[in-house]
Amino acid sequence: xxxxxxxxxxxxxxxxxxxxxxxxxxxxxxxxxxxxxxxxxxxxxxxxxxxxxxxxxxxxxxxxxxxxxxxxxxxxxxxxxxxxxxxxxxxxxxxxxxxxxxxxxxxxxxxxxxxxxxxxxxxxxxxxxxxxxxxxxxxxxxxxxxxxxxxxxxxxxx
Numbered sequence: 656x657x658x659x660x661x662x663x664x665x666x667x668x669x670x671x672x673x674x675x676x677x678x679x680x681x682x683x684x685x686x687x688x689x690x691x692x693x694x695x696x697x698x699x700x701x702x703x704x705x706x707x708x709x710x711x712x713x714x715x716x717x718x719x720x721x722x723x724x725x726x727x728x729x730x731x732x733x734x735x736x737x738x739x740x741x742x743x744x745x746x747x748x749x750x751x752x753x754x755x756x757x758x759x760x761x762x763x764x765x766x767x768x769x770x771x772x773x774x775x776x777x778x779x780x781x782x783x784x785x786x787x788x789x790x791x792x793x794x795x796x797x798x799x800x801x802x803x804x805x806x807x808x809x810x811x812x813x
Contacts, residue, residue: 659703664733671699683726685735690725749811752800755793765793772796 662669668683679694697704708723710716728736751772758768769778769789781789799807 657703658705660699660706660730661703662699663702665729668729668735683729683735688735688737690722690729690735692726749803752796752803754800755796756800756804759797765790765797768797769793 662671662681665683668685670682670684672680672682674680679699681692681694681699683690683692708719710719725736754772755768758771763771766778766782769782769792772793773789778789
């Protein structure tokens with residue numbers, strides 16, 4: 656692996672946004688995994704560059720070192736690495752929330768949503784058998800999904 660970062664080597668993954676103050680934001684993404692860098696001095700747009708990262712404090716080091724490893728792997732592989740991205744435990748719930756909101760927007764009933772999310776067998780066994788568990792769960796997913804759509808998704812980025 657070369658010691659210089661070459662945007663051209665990862666151009667299919669890269670988007671660069673330039674701020675008014677001259678800083679650049681590089682987003683590397685394959686649609687599933689993302690890596691963002693903020694370049695405060697110089698530019699990535701004029702060819703290969705030597706990157707320098709300032710780390711201040713143990714907490715920042717602990718937080719940024721995995722991202723730096725991902726960047727190195729991305730440059731070496733010329734694609735986003737899979738292995739150093741631990742799965743987000745809440746990701747499936749976020750997906751279910753958004754699926755529920757999309758289904759409501761398309762006119763689906765709460766029962767239809769339950770079938771899509773939990774399966775016909777489970778819904779058939781539990782929906783009308785005296786337990787409101789699935790119905791309340793679907794209502795909660797819709798409510799929380801609407802909150803995400805209204806801007807709550809930003810909390811996921813913090």
